[in-house]
Amino acid sequence: MSDAEPTNKLYPATPAPAGPVADAGRLSDEALQAVHAERFEEKEEPAVGFSPVPVFMIMLFTALTFWTALYIGNNAGGFHWNVYDPNWRPGSEQSTQGPPDLMKIGARVFKNSCQQCHGPEGKGVPGTYPPLAGSTWVIGPPDRPVSVVLAGLSGAGTIMDNNYSGSMPALGISLKDQEIAAVLTFVRQSWGNTGSPVDEADVTQLRASLGTRSSFTPAELLQHYPLSMPDPTPAAGAPAAAGTPAATSAAPGTPAGNTTSAVPAPTTGAPVAK
């Protein structure tokens, strides 16, 4: 079919159309006029180089650009991978962040580090492991129990009307300050104990002052902190006071607090990874 000079057989009647004029015969008059009118209209259009885009297109484009920038700026969640709320605002997550739940952490530390000797209920084993529940040694000034946990306790002594001669290892190496504060807060406020919560700062301070000290004997511990010594922060209502924030921050809906700082960075809960 592709000979030297094949011609289009579609419109055999048509003479070789050499342009609009030659084809005028094929058009009805008004169609022709329409075409011409068309041609004249188009003459109006600017025809050199880039024809100027009409004003309304420019305005549309500007408005769109403006809106887009605004929209992305306001709804992109700061480009954080873990923000799923378009209305997120910088800093909005700090407000919902509760205090670290010492009781919760403390319970976990107690289960891992203390329970096997002192027992799940903190009753200990009379004569072998001193009790923690109802013990006057764990309440009162926080520094007493903190020293024990940091440096350990060994040697013979009488605790709560029982003689003990075992030794408690120093947990200062294995436990972080926060965990010590937490576990002691837990001990001082569980099983009916009414001690004040322990502040992480105190532990840090005491750890510094103790340095690498060998374990206390009951005697020197009492000489440092007599059982009569009052609790600097009154324990009255301490459980309630310390208990409520713990309870609330444990409730669902609020992100986990500083505990996440113990988790590897990419998996931190707070939207802003430290």
Next chain:
Amino acid sequence: MIPFASLLASVDPRPDPRLSERARLSQIDASMRGPAVLFVVTALAWLAAATVLGLIASIKLHAPYFLSGTEFLTYGRLAPACANLLVYGWGCNVAFAVGLWIMARLCETQVKHLGMLYVAGGVWNFGVFWGVAAIVLGGSTSVEWLEMPAGVGPVLGSSYLLIALWVILCFQYRQAGPVYVSQWYLLAAFCWFPWIYFVGEMMTLWAPARGTVQALADGWFVQNALGLWFTPVGLAAIYYCLPKVLGRPIRHYYLAPLGFLVLALFSPWTGARNLIYGPVPVWIQTVSIAASVVLVVTMVVTAINFHLTAWAGRRDVWESPTLRFVVFGAVAFTLSAVIGVVTALRSVNVVTHFTQFAVGQGVNGLYAFFTMAMFGVIYFMLPRLLEREWPSRLLIQWHFWGTGAGVVLMLAALYIGGWNQGMLMNDATVPFIAVVRQLVPVNELRTLALASMAVGLVAFCLHVVLMLVGALISASRAVLVKNGILREGSVG
């Protein structure tokens, strides 16, 4: 160096410059005759298959016991099979035919090494058959629009490169002079698709990304397959046929490149717009929403170009089978673009997401716009390739009214029913089963619409067959006449 030079010479698609222009033009059409017919016929075969599967699937949605005995005809297999046939079987094949032809004509270059094209086409269609068979037999990957087994990817990819190569070559060797906007759209589309497909296959099937990054890659693939493959090809076809058939240049043509630029730059960023409120960081959703809204520029530009041009020659539009379909497609594109922008907004997306409304958007883009435009081009292309008129007015009328009515009915049903579905689904006091009940009439209407579209398609396929048979007869008669066996002009 010599073999290389000879290779270059052999691929140089420029027709013999000694021929007159009109001779060169018909030589170009002659060179495209074989490939275009091959791709159009296979595409129509796949479209027919897709329509059958879609019809069965649609019936199952309101009559779940229909053909429920066999495992291979469950809705969960027919639906993806239908979608893949529509995308890779019909869409890509017809895009090859139309894209190659329009590009060759606008560049005034001809396609060579037809054998290569035939092989590539065969391999492509083998891949499609393999993939769809695998889906029906239970091998679906359940990755949207990539349900075909991973093994199909290389098959489709390699054959695609052989086919798309000619679009690039034609453009490379194009005649001097201004480049028409259709050429931009086609060149870009044929360059984009392999990358889109490669990324989609790699990040979901071959080396799956971890977690929802995978879903993101799939969403990006689906959005771009629509926005950077089917849409540009469809727009190129409209930009070509509308002025060509009317004999009038596009109105406000100087805007067209702007529309192309905006589509090229922003459409790919809409990748996550089907994951709005989904399990991906909010910034990704927001960026995609913004990009979807910016696409309003392309919508406005194409609307100005198409509708003003068509309106100026409205009488001729109605008188031309090509333009009836092409203009239908143009209007559908504007509609789908508007709806695409609106449903990208979170407040609207909350309702339409997960509902039949989203299905309607797919139908709007893939059938009401792309497929109708392709029908129009075929009405324009085949007579010029086969050098004969369409034999029957009636069949064209049946095709237009059957398909058109079906598409309109389906869009109405899916858009209205889908919106209603979304409103009910977002109201926790409405039990879910009530939402399902509300959808029954919608799905019945969809079946009706599909049946109507099927009627139109049957008319069209019949018409194409008549056309090809006629061409064969006349070709053989020409041979007979040449050999003096048959007298000139005698009716066989």
Next chain:
Amino acid sequence: MKNLPILFSGIFFALATSWCGLILSANLQYGALQPVAVDEGDPLYPQAISGLAAQGRQVYLQMGCINCHTQQIRPDGVGADIARGWGKRGTVPRDYILQDRVLLGSLRNGPDLADVGDRNLNTHNHFLHLYDARLVTPDSNMPPFKFLFRTQKIGDEPAPHALKFPDGSPDMPPAGYEVVPTERALALMEYLHSLKIDYELPEAKFAPAATPAKP
């Protein structure tokens, strides 16, 4: 050579930019998430599913369940996903990191399944629902999957998962026979039970007003 090269690079970069901006950066940003515990010492979530459940996921793929069921819960206050009891919180990327193929889905002809294992399912009713949804939910348009069950002679005692049909049901097997789920159905059921968002993540806490899941 005209301007093909620069043109090609322009076309390519237009796409590459979006790929870098959307996909690559997303992959760098959260493509390597690991299971994590809300508090140190708590179990890590999400957790891997059992081997049988993994087989069940293959059945889920085979049957194309994804064409009607999503596995993504929109956040509290968006739509009614949580109000309908489809989950206690919106799903986040970390929920999907252990799934070799993420099945978010995009169409809800049926309810969402991301948390279906947590809706204290009645396994028998679920098998019945799978066998023919209308036995459990009238007007459901879920296709019957009877080919995932087989009829067999009742052995010494009825099989554990033998279906109990309502009286007069046409599906009732002849006396002495019972309809039992095949291996595929058992695996699929195991998979459905393994779909649970019953845990919190540091970045995703239960919605305050999460209604208790309906059976």
Next chain:
Amino acid sequence: MDWDFHRWVILLPGALLFCSCVAGLWWAISAGRGPEAERGARAVFTAEEPEGVVQDRFPAPRSRASLRQGSSN
């Protein structure tokens, strides 16, 4: 990994890519569209299918005749 990372590692190269493709595409278009828009708009017409002539109509009712015409010689 937060916004700082993104600003430096992703968005800057992204912006560069973006600008480069704007420039590239714009240049290509301007170079390709020729000196003036009018010629661009008319590039679609050829001698065989010229401007001002409607190129496609429904086949004439007596399509048999046209068929024979189409197939002769």
